[in-house]
Amino acid sequence: MIVRYTADLGVEVPEALRKDVLGKLWYVAEGLTGLELDAARADRVHFELATPEDGVAAEARARMIEVAKRMVAGYRPASYRVLAQLKGPGVGPGDDPHPGLVASSDLHHFGRGRWGLGPLASDLVELLESDLHSVGLDLATAPHRFPTLIGADTLASCKYFESFPHSLTFASHLREDLGAIQSFAREARVVDGHLAADSSAFASPECLLSPAVCFHLYQWLAGSRLTDTVRARASGKCFRYESGGLDGLGRLWDFTMSECIAVGTQTDVLAFREQGLERSLALFEAWGLTLDVHTATDPFFVDVYAKQALFQAAFDLKFEASATLPYRKEPLAIGSFNYHQDFFGRAFDIQSAEGRPAHTACVAFGIERFVLAFLAQHGTAPRHWPAAVRDRLPESA
């Protein structure tokens, strides 16, 4: 039996804030299986629990009120600027490509936030990666490869724990304890899709699954006294847990990010971001995408949300490329162009050639999201794709 609960938040959530508030409400309690804002009232949400229980519902309700009030209290309307608009040759039939791709074995759903790409999508990924390689060459970047694991110390230096704790994914292993290992081997089992095992057998995590690629480069350069601006490119698997929001290729727990990164003087780094934006617009145009590039802020966690979002907005630190998804009202962010001032330079004690804390910037693409936007806008039949993409497909496609 599904029981639908209601929480009156005590504040009206401004429309521009609703997506971020709703995103955070998913984290107030385990077992939330449904959560939505009331269609008519901006101060009310409805939610469902996997195991309906009034006590749990009351606690969830109280936390929702706390989160909503805190986020709304610090909110101020941001004046997002549109920096560029592209209109592709034609937005497609408007269908969600996921069902068709699953039916044709071009997509496989492994579990929450975990999808596998079959031949069609993988061909597109390979073409995209080739084009991003060219972008990286144009930006004079040197190739790098980083681990998928990232040290807890690196993320602490990035202040990631306080900014995005809700999205972290931890990596651990069994403690070097023969008895604990043997017990695990005998007793571990999967219950309702989750590993059921004695948690005291797990070691305290020294690493996490990396939420971004560029952090590795800053750690690599920690303590450096640069004689020139460093320009690097790398791609890798990234992990961001989005409770309640894991949804197809548009919101993966485990996704691929491709980045071009600059570390050096403020002048060089800002020029790098500008050049990265220009080259990216050319790429988007070649792929026939309909999108906007606009100023944006990150979905910081509740306690730091207002101040950090204001900081990003005030200094134009983030530009985002948002592509139209015809089957959805909301566009999808497929890339970002980020300037971090000297935050990472200070955090990792990297000095630029000017002898000051280095400034950094990164141009980042979400590979699966890019592919989703392309398929959503152009459909899944290659004959309808822009020639610049279709003509480069392997013959087997």
Place this chain on the structure above:
Amino acid sequence: MSVDRANVAAGVAEVFERILHVDVRGADAGIRLGSHPAWDSVAHIDLVLAIEAAFGVSFPSYQIAELASVEQVQRAVEQKLASGAG
């Protein structure tokens, strides 16, 4: 609505002292955002939030980076108070 400019100047100076530990009417007169180690962009947000709280005003996000000198902060506060806007 008339604004007591001397009061605003005193209030702004007090906030600078409290948040950044600088004396904008004395030894640190003439400092700007980025020109003093205490007044970097991170501290600037704390400063603006404190100015807003002290005077009961609110600045749009696009204006915040423009409040880059003590004079600009004072002028912006005076304008907000004069217009009666929060």
